[in-house]
Structures are given as structure tokens and as C-alpha cells.
Amino acid sequence: MSQAIVDSAEAPAEPEVTADTGIQSFLVTFIVRRFDPEVDEEPRWVDYDVEMYSTDRVLDALHKIKWEVDGSLSFRRSCAHGICGSDAMRINGRNRLACKTLIKDLDISRPIYVEAIKGLPLEKDLIVDMEPFFASYREVQPFLISNSAPEPGKERVQSIANREIFDDTTKCILCAACTSSCPVFWTDGQYFGPAAIVNAHRFIFDSRDDAGDVRLDILNDKEGVWRCRTTFNCSEACPRGIQVTKAIAEVKQAVLRG
Known part of the structure; x- marks a missing residue:
């Protein structure tokens, strides 16, 4: 008895198996x-x-x-x-x-x-348009300013305790979520805004920096830290979990101390 030969093209297709990921x-x-x-x-x-x-x-x-x-x-x-x-x-x-x-x-x-x-x-x-946001950021001079050079081949040494003072504000990614959540910023285009103050804070409290008084002078302006109404919108909006309102309060205290 001859064996029947089935053309593979006409063979019934096997049912396709779909992996169940369990994700709906x-x-x-x-x-x-x-x-x-x-x-x-x-x-x-x-x-x-x-x-x-x-x-x-x-x-x-x-x-x-x-x-x-x-x-x-x-x-x-x-x-x-x-x-x-x-x-x-x-x-x-x-x-x-x-x-x-x-x-x-x-x-x-x-x-x-x-x-x-x-x-x-x-x-x-x-x-x-992010330019107004970055203009305020640049105005607070967000970079290390030192009157002395480090020793050749050496880093600027800083204690763990001194670093902890401003550690939180180093997390800023300049997304503008905090600044654009601020009711004062919505109504007053001249206000520096939370992000600029946060980045000023990062250097004002850095023990290696020598221009904290310059930044405090900049923020002791009618459009500076005193425009903050402490609504905590900025802290809630920050995707990095920075305590923005706390940082602004610390800058206010530093201005008062002179």
C-alpha cells in the first residue's frame, strides 16, 4: 500500500500559541x-x-x-x-x-x-519656551566661585557634614516642574522662581564657595526669596523629591543673618 503524501503547502497550520503575560x-x-x-x-x-x-x-x-x-x-x-x-x-x-x-x-x-x-x-x-526659566537660573550664578586655587593635583576637600547641608539641592534636574507650579510665578514673570533659588542654595551653603554673599544679595530683591508665599506647590511638584520650600526658607534665614 502506497503511503499518501501530503503537500506541506496544503497541510493544516498549527494553531499559533500566544504567550500569556498576565498583563491586561x-x-x-x-x-x-x-x-x-x-x-x-x-x-x-x-x-x-x-x-x-x-x-x-x-x-x-x-x-x-x-x-x-x-x-x-x-x-x-x-x-x-x-x-x-x-x-x-x-x-x-x-x-x-x-x-x-x-x-x-x-x-x-x-x-x-x-x-x-x-x-x-x-x-x-x-x-x-524655557528661556525665561534659564535666564533666572543663570542670574543666580549657579557655579562654584572660589578666591583660591586648590593645591596642584589635589581636590577641594569637604567634610561629609558640610556636604550634607546642601546635598538635597544638588538633585535638581532643571525640569521647571517646581517653578511652573508656583502661583507667584504664574502672575509675576519677574520672580526668580523656586528652581533658581534651589540652585543658588546649592552654592550658598557649599563650604568651598566664596560668593554666597553675592547670591544672597541677588535673592534679597523684591523678586527674590521674599516673593515666596510658602504654598508648598513646588515641593509637591518636584519629581526628584527635593524639599524646595525648606531650601527657600533656609535661604531667607541666610539673608536675615547677613
């Missing part, structure tokens, strides 16, 4: 505040339904919208790991980094609102 996907509605200066007179809200996983971040959703739905969506991002600070934006009314905000930490039974940070000129969609 959800349809999430994002409402993004869009603005194109070449087309729009005023910003407008646009909604997008995106399939997401609870392990995804808001940045992943923005990527999916841009890559698969609307390529004209504009936003800043770089490292995507909470270090560069470039993707600061308002998510459900709070300043956050999109790369550090997990979908599972938000209420996905409701739309997720995403818009640009406040207080800085809006350029397009989620992008703002």
Missing part, C-alpha cells in the same frame, strides 16, 4: 491640549483613545499617539528615565514628568488630561 490592556482616553501657532488662535483640547497597559507611562501614550495616530503632536523628551527633565508637563492638573507617571497610578476610568506647564510662553502643543 485597557483603552484609555487622553485629552491633550493642542496648539499650533500657524493654525490656531487659541489652544484646543483633542481627545485620543489609546490601548495601553498598566505598566506603561504617559510618555508611552504620547509616543503611541504621535507614531500611530497623529504625527503632528509635539512634545519634548530625551532620556525617558526621569533624569533629563525635558518632559515636564501637567497631567490631570499636576506638574509631573511624563516618563515617571505610570498609567496604573492614574484613574483610567476617566479621561487623562495632558497639557503644557504653566507660566512660560507656549510654543506648540506641550512645548514651552
